Each structure stands twice: as structure tokens, then as C-alpha cells.
Amino acid sequence: MDKQKITIAVTGLNNTDNPGPGVPVIRGIKESAVFEARIIGLVYENLEPGIYMEGLCDRIFQIPYPSSGSDELIERIEAIHRSEKIDVLIPNFDAELFSFMKNEERLAKQGIHTFLPGLKQFQEREKDKLEEFGKKYGVKVPGSLNMGSLSQISDLEDKFDYPVMIKGQFYDAYVAQNEEQVKQAFHKISAKWGFPVIAQEFVRGTEVNVIALGDGKGNTVAAVPMRKQYITDKGKAWGGITLADDKMMELTRNLIQKTKWRGGMELELIKTNKSEYYLIEINPRIPAWVYLAVGAGQNIPEALVKLALGQKVEPMTEYKIGKMFVRYSYDAIVDLEKFAAISMNKEI
Structure with missing residues (x-):
């Protein structure tokens, strides 16, 4: 051919x-x-x-x-x-x-x-709206507080115990163990990404991720879950392994079905020791570890191109478990x- x-x-x-x-x-x-x-x-x-x-x-x-x-x-x-x-x-x-x-x-x-996702899809999953998103779609999410000024630290301390996560609208996340670290993270993030700065409840557990592709009609075209094995000081995966995890896959398919997600996405989840899953972030695009999905048998970039061109794409349901990726500098x-x-x- x-x-x-x-x-x-x-x-x-x-x-x-x-x-x-x-x-x-x-x-x-x-x-x-x-x-x-x-x-x-x-x-x-x-x-x-x-x-x-x-x-x-x-x-x-x-x-x-x-x-x-x-x-x-x-x-x-x-x-x-x-x-x-x-x-x-x-x-x-x-x-x-x-x-x-x-x-x-x-x-x-x-x-x-x-x-690409529609504007409504894109906006409703933004970090400062994640609590409402969780309620709307029946997904557990950590509590959060949108901060426009440091005067809200007392509200934050009323709502959460330390440590807390301090996040930017687009990128960057820091763990803050006390008020001083909240202030440092707040200044760093607001200078770079503006407001609001999001304070998020810290959920203890293992960070797991799913890369997925939705067809815009509620169908999951591709989905591969992984666990980060090595994380840089910027919180980026420098190594990861594909997982067999039916609960994560079910959560992903349900979200794509309910939101009718269009395009690539990454779900960042925390799996607690009680095997509960908390959604901490939705990235509205293909993540940087997409090549692991390709190596595990789901060529998500190729499927995305087909969808963009209006071509028929059969959902990919199989992937190899225990495939690893390791990044290196060169x-x-x-x-x-x-x-x-x-x-x-x-x-x-």
C-alpha cells in the first residue's frame, strides 16, 4: 500500500x-x-x-x-x-x-x-475550576483554593493541612510545607503565569498518568496508563512503565464519554493506598511521554492525524504492559x- x-x-x-x-x-x-x-x-x-x-x-x-x-x-x-x-x-x-x-x-x-478540544472543554478542566469539574463528572479531585493575593494564606490554612501543592494556571507546581514556602511559590508562579495561583490539597499516594485520545463523539480512540519511575526536580517523568489498571482505564473512558473530549489528553492521577483515584490535573494535549504509548503499540500521533483529516480510526484497545521508557540527554x-x-x- x-x-x-x-x-x-x-x-x-x-x-x-x-x-x-x-x-x-x-x-x-x-x-x-x-x-x-x-x-x-x-x-x-x-x-x-x-x-x-x-x-x-x-x-x-x-x-x-x-x-x-x-x-x-x-x-x-x-x-x-x-x-x-x-x-x-x-x-x-x-x-x-x-x-x-x-x-x-x-x-x-x-x-x-x-x-483540538472545544473552548468549553478546554476551559472547564482548567486547574482553577477542577473542583467543579470533579463534581460535574463524578470524579474525585483534591480540594483547591484560587489565590489572587497572599492575604488568602489564612483561608488556605483554615481549609488544608500542610503540605499543600501550589500550582500555576498553565505550568509549574511546588510542594509547600509551611507559610514561607507558600509565599515563595506564589511569587514565582504569579510572576511567570499570572493569576490565579492555585493552592491544592496534598493527596498522598502514587502518581499515575494516562495518555488518551478522544474522537469528539464520546469514544476513546486510544488510552495507555503508566507510572512515573523517575521524576526530575521539575516534576517531569524521566522514566516510566506501562501498567495494567482497569480502574484507570474505566475512569478515562467514562470521562471521555461524558465530556465528549476531542483530541489528545493526559490525566494526572494520585492512587492512594486505599486504591482510590484522585484527578489532580487534565492536560488538554498530547504529553511529552507519548512515545511510550507508541512503543507499547498505540501510535497516538498517527491516529490524531487521521482524525484531523476526517479519516476513520478504529479504537485501539490493546497495549503492551511492562514497557518502559528512559529519557537521556545527548x-x-x-x-x-x-x-x-x-x-x-x-x-x-
């Missing part, structure tokens, strides 16, 4: 100690049995490692941060599309999703397909010309 030739644009090439999902998403697409993909890398910074990895991207373009305004970002994508003819765009950062969701129709009219030696080209011309 001849593979379908296709051009796919991907963000999130920052393969650092806080890795973006872009590189593993591209690796999954390159292993596709149905697509022969030309890959356009979209980067925000000129030192994102994915720029310099051999054999990864066919072209690279620098794009403006979403914070500079949706229009500027979308206009840049349209300019790239005029020369490259993008078939599918896969954004991989929480902070850019809003701009792409808002402009989904505008992009589709030009032939750029995406497969020094790539590159020529200054490449760095200079992306810095000066904003493209390679």
Missing part, C-alpha cells in the same frame, strides 16, 4: 529537562504505516533542541509567542502555509492552544486541519550557520 504524502506542522521542539511533546510526536508520525510525512517544525526560541536533531524536521520556522496576540501568531502560520501547504497542524503547548482553538475555522478554510554538535540562520531569517 502506498503511503499518503502529507505535510504536518508541529510545535513543542524544546526537548530539554522540561520537554515539549513535539519531538516524540514527530517520531510517532515518522513510524506511521499510512503516512509519508514532510515535517515542518514550529519553534518559539532559536535554541530549541528539535531544530538541531538530524532527520527530524524538513523545514523549521520561528513563530511569535501567543502572548504577542493571536492574530500575529495565526498570520505567521498562514504565511508559512502559503509556501509549505500545511495539511495538519499539531500544537503541543497549553499556552498556545487557546489561539489555535479560537482560529480553528479560519485555518480549516485554508486547508490547515487541526483536532550532546549534538552543530554548526553555527544553523543557529545564525534561524536567528536572522526565522527559518531554515
